[in-house]
Each structure stands twice: as structure tokens, then as C-alpha cells.
Amino acid sequence: MMVLVVGAGVIGLAVGRALALAGHEVIVADAAASIGSGISSRNSEVIHGGMYYPTDSLRARHCVAGRRLMYAFCASHGVPHAKCGKLIVATSQEEVTKITAIHTQGLANGVEGLEWLDAAHLRVLEPELACVGALVSHETGIVDSHALMLALQGELEDQGGALALATPIEWLRPDSHGWLVGFGGNDGGTMAFEAVVNAAGLGAPALAAATEGYPPGRVPRLTLAKGNYFGFAGKAPFARLIYPAPVDGGLGVHLTLDLAGRVRFGPDVEWIDQPDYRVDPARAELFYAAIRRYWPGLPDGALLPDYAGIRPKLTGRGEPAADFIIEGPADHGLPGLVNLFGLESPGLTSSLSIADDVARQIGP
Secondary structure (H helix, E strand, C coil), rough: CCEEEECHHHHHHHHHHHHHHHEEEEECCCCCCCCCHHHEEECCEEEEECCCCCCCCHHHHHHHHHHHHHHHHHHHHHHEECCCCCCEEEEEEEHHHHHHHHHHHHHHHCCCCCCCCCCCCHHHHCCCCCCCEEECCCCCCECCHHHHHCCCCCCCHCCCCCCCCCCCCCCCECCCCCEEEECCCCCEEEEEECCCEEHHHHHHHHHHEEECCHHHHHHCCCCCEEEEEEEEECCCCCEEEEEEEEEEECCCEEEEEECCCCCCECCEEEEEECCCCCHHHHHHHHHHHHHHCCCCCCCCCCCCEEEEEEEEEECCCCCCCCCEEECHHHHHCCCCCECCCCCCCCCHHHHHHHHHHHHHHHHC
């Protein structure tokens, strides 16, 4: 079967690889000139444990399964990664209640390696940390997301798949053999495919709206939540990732490490109307206040504007977080079409599990 995957981020590449391994002829197309130039290159590069998400949700199921697949894939394909662990810290008794609920939810989701430690134990592990207790997630890690995407691309191409970069997909139209696809770029035109997977990230709702026969009422509302990151020039004060209690729209301003040991803080949650990747240096004041709740020793002047990402949220400020939407023919009635909406965090962690799910929906 000839399959088009729209979007060459980590999820689109994982889907393309899974379909190619299943024996399909696959093209992964993206409007950008390189892979992973959007959401996939503008995140924390964290392999999440899976403890935050409601029982039996797609986010919970794919995060836990995807994490296990991710570690195995990275080990077998030489992708740099580290299972460094993280602490979800409570800085007040009120937050103890919130984080205890996260612990309970993690156990319900089948997350391994969770334990509660009190302040005395934590002072031994992380002397710089200020808190009354923390939930330890031993299975949380970090990954080189670009190396991961290159490995997915390599296996896709080894199986006969291809990339079509700088190729925006403008519309989809059902025809007698599957789908007629209109694409732009320097050599714009049309091409026929038997199946299409819409993994276009921030552009997924717009492509669904440009799909002939797709019910307009099913096109989800896209809400943009910008996440700003600030770098830290000094030596890493912690050996593990440090997360505060979650906030509306995100997991709080956390401390993450990259594989070279460098520290960055973020993301925050900034609700925006149009994509904007500039980091306002003035937001540093909000970061100092948030970080010093768990790291009082953060020096003045230590934070430097770094980068920003945009979450493809399906709900807005003050609304409960939406689950992933993985929508196949059984949902919308159009054969050979799978739409992926709202794949924000933990999308990177979940990518290999989501890819297997999509491949099952496309079929043999």
C-alpha cells in the first residue's frame, strides 16, 4: 500500500518507520526543509514515566508503552540517552497532597520505579534542593531528540521509505483508489495514495479542514500554549531532573539536563494567539520566583533566554487537559485516513507506541 505521512517530526518519522516495517511504500512529507523543525526540536527532550495522566487515557497508555519502547530503541540503535531519574518536589504540605495523588495515579497507570522520599533523604541525594518531600521517578530519562529522529529516518529509508521535504501538503481529496493529494513547493502538483496519516502537529487541524469529505464539526480547536526556556551558565546543581507540582496548562518550570550535563529551565505556559518563538528576557523574573521555591540558591543574573516551543493544545486556559486524539476510519468514516491531533507532551515519549497504533489502523 502506498501511504503518505504528513509531518516529519518525531511522531511522523516514527509512524513512517512503523508503516515501512509493515511492508508499505511510504513517503513522509513536510513543509519545512529539514526534519523535526517544529515541536520535536523545541521541547525538554525528556523520556517521561507516565504518572500524570488519567487512567486508561491515550496519554497514559502510550506514554508508559512508548517509554519502554523508547529505551529499547535507543539502546539498539545507538541513540544517546540516559535514565537519570527525576524528582517531583513538594515545597508545602498542600503540594504534598497534589504529588501524592500523582503517585497514586502513576501506580494505577502501571508506572514502575516510583517512591516517596522525605526531606531528610532528599538532602542526602540533592543537597541544594529545598522541599518537604518528593516523588522519585527512577524510570524518567533524557534523550538526544535529533539523534532519535535521524535513527527513525535511517530505518525508514532502509526499509524503502522516502522523505519529501519543503513539500507542503495543501489539500486531500478522496478518489476511487484512496486519496488524491495536492502539494506545493517548487514542484507542486498532485499525487495519489491509498492511505494518508495526518501527523502535521500544529498544522494538523488545518489539514483536516482542507480534507474533502471530512466532517467540519470534527476539526478540533487548536489553542497555542508557548513554552519558554532559559539556560543556566553555571555548573549543574542537581544530578536529577527537578519538577515542581504541575500548574494550569503544564508541568511547571522544571530543571532539565541535557546529555552534556548542561542545565535549562522551562517550559512555562504563555497563552498566545499566533506562533511566536521569541523568548522575552523579561519573563526571567517569573522564572526566578518559580525556581527559587525549590532551589533558593539560584544566583541573580544566572538565567539566559534560550528557546521556545509551542504546544498544540486542544483546550485553553483553565480547561481540563484534553487527551490525545488518534482518529481513524472507524471514527470519521473516511477509509485510509488517520488524523493525529493534540499530540503535546508526552508525545515524544509516546511516539513509538503511537506509531504502532497508527500502523494497526492502516492495516496490511
